Amino acid sequence: MKKVLNDTWYMALRRIRPTFRQPMTIVMSMVQPIIWLLLFGNLFKGIVEVPGFSTDSYVEYILPGMIVMNTLFIGIYTGMGTLNDINSGVMERFLIVPINKIIIILSELVQLIILLLAQFIIIILLAIIMGAKFSLNFYSIIIFLTIPILLGLAVSALSISLALITRKHEAMITALQFFTLPLMFLSSAFMPRELMPAWIRTISIINPIDWAILGAREVLSSQIYWMDVITNGTLVLLFGVICILISLRSFKTFQRSI
Amino acid sequence: MVLKDEKKYDIEVNDLVKTYKGSINALAGLSFSIRSGTIYGLLGPNGAGKSTTVKILTTLSIPDSGEAKVLGFNVISQPDKVRSVIGCVSQRSGVCFESTGRENLTLQGQLHGMGGKKLNDRVDELINIFKLNEAANRSTLTYSGGMLRKLDIAMGIIHNPQILFLDEPTTGLDPEARSALWGLITDLSKMEKITILLTSHYLDEIDRLADCLAIIDEGKVVVEGSPKQLKEELKGDIIKVEFQKHYSNNNAHIKNILQEQQGVKEVEVKGREVMLQVSNGSTILPNILQLIQSLSVEVLSVEVIPPSLDVVYLKYTGKSIEI
Numbered sequence: 001m002k003k004v005l006n007d008t009w010y011m012a013l014r015r016i017r018p019t020f021r022q023p024m025t026i027v028m029s030m031v032q033p034i035i036w037l038l039l040f041g042n043l044f045k046g047i048v049e050v051p052g053f054s055t056d057s058y059v060e061y062i063l064p065g066m067i068v069m070n071t072l073f074i075g076i077y078t079g080m081g082t083l084n085d086i087n088s089g090v091m092e093r094f095l096i097v098p099i100n101k102i103i104i105i106l107s108e109l110v111q112l113i114i115l116l117l118a119q120f121i122i123i124i125l126l127a128i129i130m131g132a133k134f135s136l137n138f139y140s141i142i143i144f145l146t147i148p149i150l151l152g153l154a155v156s157a158l159s160i161s162l163a164l165i166t167r168k169h170e171a172m173i174t175a176l177q178f179f180t181l182p183l184m185f186l187s188s189a190f191m192p193r194e195l196m197p198a199w200i201r202t203i204s205i206i207n208p209i210d211w212a213i214l215g216a217r218e219v220l221s222s223q224i225y226w227m228d229v230i231t232n233g234t235l236v237l238l239f240g241v242i243c244i245l246i247s248l249r250s251f252k253t254f255q256r257s258i
Numbered sequence: 259m260v261l262k263d264e265k266k267y268d269i270e271v272n273d274l275v276k277t278y279k280g281s282i283n284a285l286a287g288l289s290f291s292i293r294s295g296t297i298y299g300l301l302g303p304n305g306a307g308k309s310t311t312v313k314i315l316t317t318l319s320i321p322d323s324g325e326a327k328v329l330g331f332n333v334i335s336q337p338d339k340v341r342s343v344i345g346c347v348s349q350r351s352g353v354c355f356e357s358t359g360r361e362n363l364t365l366q367g368q369l370h371g372m373g374g375k376k377l378n379d380r381v382d383e384l385i386n387i388f389k390l391n392e393a394a395n396r397s398t399l400t401y402s403g404g405m406l407r408k409l410d411i412a413m414g415i416i417h418n419p420q421i422l423f424l425d426e427p428t429t430g431l432d433p434e435a436r437s438a439l440w441g442l443i444t445d446l447s448k449m450e451k452i453t454i455l456l457t458s459h460y461l462d463e464i465d466r467l468a469d470c471l472a473i474i475d476e477g478k479v480v481v482e483g484s485p486k487q488l489k490e491e492l493k494g495d496i497i498k499v500e501f502q503k504h505y506s507n508n509n510a511h512i513k514n515i516l517q518e519q520q521g522v523k524e525v526e527v528k529g530r531e532v533m534l535q536v537s538n539g540s541t542i543l544p545n546i547l548q549l550i551q552s553l554s555v556e557v558l559s560v561e562v563i564p565p566s567l568d569v570v571y572l573k574y575t576g577k578s579i580e581i
Contacts, residue, residue: 003371006368007368007369010365010368010369011365011369013361013365014354014356014357014361014365015356017356017357017361018356018357085354088350088351088352088353088354088355089348089350089351089352089353090352090353090354092313092318092348092350092352093346093348093352093366093413094369095317095318096316096317096318096341096344096346097341097366097369097370098338098341098342098369098370098371099369252320255318255319255320256319256320257278257279258313258318258319
């Protein structure tokens with residue numbers, strides 16, 4: 001176990017170092033969520049007057065959705081690094097050292113978590129400036145951030161998996177982009193379930209993105225139903241585990257094709 | 259340090275078959291064995307299955323059928339055991355371009371379970387051996403092809419493996435870097451008693467380095483032996499005659515007449531080319547030419563090829579080596 005964590009860290013360093021050598025990457029990736037929050041937050045400002053919203057501030061309502069959306073948009077690109085590794089021959093080198101393949105997946109996720117945390121801080125600060133109010137303590141912040149991160153890990157694992165199977169940038173990104181935006185709208189990111197058409201509500205129930213949003217949003221509410229947080233959090237966690245297992249399988253597929 | 263039995267085989271390959279999607283038959287029943295502490299050369303044209311063999315032996319690729327053992331460990335059922343005793347320098351560079359040379363080396367060592375001062379010392383040692391001192395802390399994006407190759411090899415041996423795979427290690431290197439690398443490979447074999455599997459399509463490289471070699475073609479071993487043995491088996495030279503045009507009607511006739519000549523061991527006619535295996539090329543050549551002219555066949559060119567691996571290669575694969 002210790003070796004797995006150590007190796008993951010050593011391997012993650014090779015992604016993290018260049019990011020910090022060029023901090024512009026982090027700064028640039030912060031811009032996108034700011035734009036989303038400003039656009040959506042202002043465009044649909046009046047929507048909270050519709051009965052069914054639990055809050056008076058739409059920014060407050062969409063904050064979890066924005067955080068999750070951001071996670072998805074970054075997560076789907078994780079496979080790009082994998083593709084670079086495949087094309088440069090680095091992947092072949094890593095596949096013949098005596099390490100567990102899960103280290104290759106986990107190491108990609110360390111970088112993702114760092115990027116996400118940097119963005120979350122910006123988004124939350126901006127939301128507060130735009131008038132969102134929430135009572136958060138240390139633990140609820142941790143849980144509030146953990147759930148979207150778990151979803152990010154799941155999406156990253158899928159992205160790595162697609163990279164290993166398709167071995168093409170276009171195929172990988174197209175496949176993932178095809179799902180992300182529609183799935184955002186098939187969740188309660190912008191509208192509570194109560195206000196959705198019935199068929200969308202049905203889909204949202206089996207939509208992992210919605211599990212993450214509901215779980216995170218519950219933590220923000222003034223009266224937290226911990227059961228909701230735990231149920232949704234567990235579902236997201238399970239989804240993540242399944243995605244990592246799929247990703248591990250994909251290494252086999254990849255190895256059979258080379 | 260485990261004392262190795264000279265008679266022992268470190269690598270045993272038995273009837274490997276591998277087919278890629280799109281029905282390319284990469285390996286069609288490949289078998290060979292490599293003795294402990296020797297350099298074994300795999301020679302063959304592009305697509306003969308050299309890299310596929312290395313990929314299977316290094317546990318990267320999974321064969322369709324057949325068995326392979328490295329130091330007694332099965333590459334399919336015990337991949338992690340195999341991985342900890344081998345080092346590999348693939349045809350393509352495995353250098354990570356987001357890191358410096360030193361970072362690449364350190365990571366490779368860490369993944370092999372090395373750490374602390376021992377790893378630092380080993381990294382410094384390799385940087386010295388490969389004369390990468392000045393570039394060690396620079397991004398590998400600035401490295402030349404030769405420097406990348408050196409770094410690849412340094413990464414391949416950082417954990418002092420008992421078995422080393424070198425898949426076309428000198429491709430793309432300048433002559434100076436090539437001969438330096440040859441020296442290094444010889445040292446690794448002689449001083450550190452590492453068993454090395456070397457693939458190449460440079461005949462001179464295999465001739466010079468390998469204790470034993472196999473020529474493979476279309477996924478099978480066509481001949482095996484030491485370079486000396488294989489050259490001696492030729493017992494003489496090859497005369498290659500090229501005609502001005504096709505004499506397809508006469509081919510059989512030409513062949514019969516040439517075959518009867520004293521000193522000619524074997525004749526092969528292929529299109530406009532005739533290949534004669536002869537005991538002494540330069541003395542027999544005038545006779546042969548006279549004979550051909552008497553058949554009123556016009557000759558375009560004549561070549562006497564002394565015994566070399568090229569000839570061995572030509573004889574067994576029917577192809578000239580292409581680079």
